[in-house]
Amino acid sequence: DIQMTQSPSSVSASVGDRVTITCRASQGISSFLAWYQQKPGKAPKVLIYLTSSLQRGVPSRFSGGGSGTQFTLTISSLQPEDFATYYCQQANSFPLTFGGGTKVEIK
Amino acid sequence: EAQLVESGGGLVQPGGSLRLSCAASGFTFSNYWMSWVRQAPGKGLEWVANINQDGSDKYYVDSVRGRFAISRDNAKNSLSLQMNSLRADDTAVYYCVIWHESSGYLDSWGQGTLVTVSS
Numbered sequence: 001d002i003q004m005t006q007s008p009s010s011v012s013a014s015v016g017d018r019v020t021i022t023c024r025a026s027q028g029i030s031s032f033l034a035w036y037q038q039k040p041g042k043a044p045k046v047l048i049y050l051t052s053s054l055q056r057g058v059p060s061r062f063s064g065g066g067s068g069t070q071f072t073l074t075i076s077s078l079q080p081e082d083f084a085t086y087y088c089q090q091a092n093s094f095p096l097t098f099g100g101g102t103k104v105e106i107k
Numbered sequence: 108e109a110q111l112v113e114s115g116g117g118l119v120q121p122g123g124s125l126r127l128s129c130a131a132s133g134f135t136f137s138n139y140w141m142s143w144v145r146q147a148p149g150k151g152l153e154w155v156a157n158i159n160q161d162g163s164d165k166y167y168v169d170s171v172r173g174r175f176a177i178s179r180d181n182a183k184n185s186l187s188l189q190m191n192s193l194r195a196d197d198t199a200v201y202y203c204v205i206w207h208e209s210s211g212y213l214d215s216w217g218q219g220t221l222v223t224v225s226s
Contacts, residue, residue, distance in 0.1 A: 001169075034212035036152075043202055043219055044152065049212035087152055091211020094166045096142075096154035 002026050002090050006099030012107040017078045021102045023088035025069045032091040035064055035073045038101075039084045047086075048073065078104070109134040109215040111203045116220030123193050123224070129186040129203030129217060137161075137181040140206040142213060143188050145199035145222075153199075156188065157206055171197075193224045 003026040013019050023033065031051040036044040046055045048064035051071060061076045075082055083106055088099040115127040127143070143155040156177040157166045165177055176189040186203055200219040207214055 032211045034210075036213070038152075043216035044213075045216070046212050046214060049207070050210045053210075089152075089154075089211075089213070094157070095168045096157070096211070096213075098152045098154070101151045 001095055002029060002093060002097055004088055004090055004097050004099040006086075006088055006102050008102060009100065010103040010105060012105045013078050014107045015078055015080060017107075019075045019078055019104060021073045021086055021088075023066075023071045023073070023099050025071070025090055025092075028068045029090045029092035031067060033064070033066070033071045034089045034091065035062075036087045036089065037082075037084045038087065044087065075104075109205060111205070111215060111217035113201065113203050113217045113220040116201065116222045118223045118225065119193055120226050121194060121224055124189070124191045125193065125222060127188040127190065127201055127203075127220060127222070131184045131186065131203075134205070134215075136179075136184040140208050141177075141179060141186045142204045142206040143177060143186075144202045144204050144213065144216075145197075146202070146219075147196070147199045150199075155201070158186070159208075190222070193222075195224050198222060198224045 005024045007022050033051050035048040038044040047058050052064045063074050065072050085101045085103045110133045112130045119125050142157045158177045174192045178187045202219045203217040205214040
């Protein structure tokens with residue numbers, strides 16, 4: 001199974017800050033990586049798929065990058081509605097696996 | 108717009124069974140792979156199972172293989188998860204999700220249904 005390791009597990013940031021979350025795969029996953037946002041009590045929502053493709057309706061301040069085993073999610077200017085938990089997920093092979101999550105909190 | 112509504116969750120004793128259902132609408136259900144993803148209270152996301160468009164191809168996470176069975180009824184736009192030999196660590200919110208095979212991401216999610224395994 002492919003293990004996904006996210007860092008940091010939590011980050012405190014202010015509105016307007018640039019935030020970068022990293023996801024590392026235990027083996028190469030090509031570009032089959034997605035990012036999700038989850039707010040308390042709600043279902044996750046996909047932000048980015050295939051490493052860097054922005055899901056329709058997602059603000060352009062979200063961007064994804066990387067390849068192989070190292071991937072990033074960047075929020076260029078943090079907005080109040082962005083405080084949430086973020087997960088990466090690999091889709092290179094079954095079982096699909098998620099990172100442990102990164103909680104973005106208000107500083 | 109796709110809508111997924113899960114039902115069937117509840118409290119069950121260890122060793123018991125439960126069947127989850129997901130009613131799909133707003134998209135052509137028979138065109139898509141479907142998934143179940145779960146989330147234990149206060150924990151992260153865990154993929155559980157996938158099924159292809161006609162139900163001929165199924166995948167499971169190791170921890171549920173042999174105990175859970177995913178199925179679908181395209182005529183009724185319905186996805187199911189039969190869960191047997193339930194354990195305390197199966198306690199979670201279970202989400203029904205559309206899975207995009209070509210790119211591998213989980214698109215539209217239901218609101219989830221809570222399964223609690225406890226005596």
